[in-house]
Amino acid sequence: MTTPAVKPAAKRAADPRWRLAMGMIPVLVGVLIYRLATSMPLTPEEAPPAGPVGAEVVVLTITQPDAPAVEKEIPWSAGQTVADATRLAADTEWRGEGEMALLESLGGVPNQGADGLNWQFEVNGKYATAGAGAIRLEPGDRVLWKLAPYE
Template sequence: MWRVAKHVSAGCVLGLAIVYSVAGPARAAAAAEPAKATVAMVIDYDDGVEKHFQLAWKPGLTVLDVLQAAQRHPRGIQFVYRGERDTAFLTQIDDLKNEGRGRNWLFSVNGQLGQRGFAVTEVKASDRVRWQFTRYK
């Protein structure tokens, strides 16, 4: 009986040594890789439904780029805008169009209402972009 237990113990030690020699370097390599930078975006349809996206970030990324990345996502969005750069104006996300004097699509970054056009507003890693279909207050 003692020999079996001794044999099992030696086998366990050998097995653990093999696992560690294989998994140890892999863990070290994974720990050395920096986490991929992302930006979060929420589309708030103002009816209790929201779509959430976690999208890859890179330097120079704008709110328009974030929308386009969400559009390419397998369960993405569709959107319509007119104009370019400073004059770009979003008119529709999915089936909700701006209403003029009613509700319209407004964006914020980290809780701050956009102060420039969405096509030129740059975002940083870990920023949170929110598009909300609401009345301007």
């Protein structure tokens, strides 16, 4: 007596590894759908969107490695500089005054010198080309302070 030939599809269905692989597909699809639905940020250092926020405030964001970004809305006033807004947003230490003011410490975290991490800033997504005391802000501007190595 001969045994009937087993079809390849029937062999696969009986294999426990095949069943495990087929059972994982709905799980993976569910994880993908959950991830897309929650839209969680991938990194804590995401930069704030460039451009004005459109109100009588300026938005100041502070980022540093291994810490969540801190964002604060600061009331805008005529003639306000990046240094002025930063003083209102956090505990700061400065060297110099006016247009020559240099941020030495922000939120208790000091600059580390030429080979370390140092406080640098952007206004509306553009890297600063002058000191924090020299750049005047407009309503809706966004300031990003980041602790990073010099670029």
